[in-house]
């Protein structure tokens with residue numbers, strides 16, 4: 001089918017909640033994508049932070065192949081080895097507690113909110129302005145952004161949004177607080193690392209009042225910032241983290257991972273999801289997690305992140321670069337959405353704009369030096385245009 005035919009089908013049959021670029025991708029390998037005409041693209045967006053290991057990583061593909069013909073689904077009324085092994089690996093690689101599986105980042109937020117509320121009944125959830133925790137009602141209620149929330153009022157009660165400022169956050173936490181929910185590096189708002197002072201203030205306030213500190217690592221986790229989890233670089237240990245996006249190596253899975261304190265809050269019947277932790281996605285995620293939890297790969301993320309940052313800082317029209325590892329954003333003095341379109345259609349470089357002047361780069365963690373230089377060259381040409 002031609003692109004024009006796909007666009008016609010979209011017009012007649014797809015609810016218009018996405019603004020798609022006029023490109024049809026048919027194949028991916030490593031940091032590269034190909035469209036239906038055989039044109040090759042350099043992917044510095046990775047889905048949106050999903051294909052961290054590159055497209056179709058052979059070990060993830062092999063894990064899926066081995067599982068998919070053996071057993072695709074049974075309910076969570078039974079055991080499967082991939083789910084149990086993945087939970088064990090996730091727990092050992094992070095907070096040492098227990099795991100609840102789900103299918104997406106938003107569902108991981110929902111699980112975190114429910115768990116915190118069960119631990120402190122009727123408690124409030126404190127979130128920070130600019131945060132993004134997902135689009136379902138609980139997650140949306142934890143996402144204090146007027147444009148995303150307003151059309152869908154009334155929202156879920158019991159959320160309080162504060163500025164990303166230590167004093168304000170401390171003042172908002174008291175004996176009625178169930179959780180403070182934060183992204184250590186805010187992704188959708190344009191890659192804004194929260195300050196160490198804020199994260200430490202959140203830890204102290206939660207400790208004083210017995211509230212749960214939950215870090216949303218859906219975007220900044222799974223190696224993206226140069227450590228397996230972003231919290232490892234902050235000096236603050238949360239009581240739970242959420243993960244999704246890159247966890248499945250390209251397949252949909254999410255998880256809430258607790259530390260010891262919150263490990264046994266849920267009892268049978270409290271929370272569930274039909275497809276959660278299914279054997280195929282769990283096998284893919286186990287492979288993805290093993291590949292990502294690798295000192296050499298994580299060192300390369302830090303090194304190439306520094307190289308990419310330095311290269312971006314040298315380009316015309318880029319005013320500032322921020323982020324950590326390979327989770328980066330640039331402030332531009334030109335329109336970011338137009339630049340993203342030009343980069344895609346003229347230079348075959350996949351990027352994304354998080355605001356009118358903010359460009360986001362989420363290249364695969366397996367990217368090489370030559371690909372970083374190639375992306376910088378393609379971006380320089382797009383910026384000239």
Ligand SMILES: Cc1ncc(COP(=O)(O)O)c(C=O)c1O
Nearest residue numbers: 104105106132133134187218219
């Ligand atoms: C930090 C964060 N949390 C939650 C979500 C929601 O994830 P999903 O789109 O898988 O529901 C996202 C998605 O961008 C995210 O960046």
